[in-house]
Amino acid sequence: MDTRMLQLLVCPICKGPLEHWRDSQELACKADRLAFPVHDGIPVMLESEARAFDPDHPHGHEDGAAALAAVAAAVDAVAASGTAPEAASPPAPSAGA
């Protein structure tokens, strides 16, 4: 891969410099805390394809972060759908017999 070409790439979001992570084949913007994947030597400079990383552990805990995001999404889904289905049940029939 041509490293000089990579050095010309800038973050599509903040236009800042990118850091090339050879181990994980990613281009990282520390300002945005996003890592853009490099597929077969071709950088994918799309925010939708980028991975948010923890600047304290940029090269690890990806799975943990993904799991936490999944849990957070699940919690949001539960909160959005409501957690008290009993409230929707019909009222008990009044005594009429």
Ligand SMILES: [Zn+2]
């Ligand atoms: Zn950026």
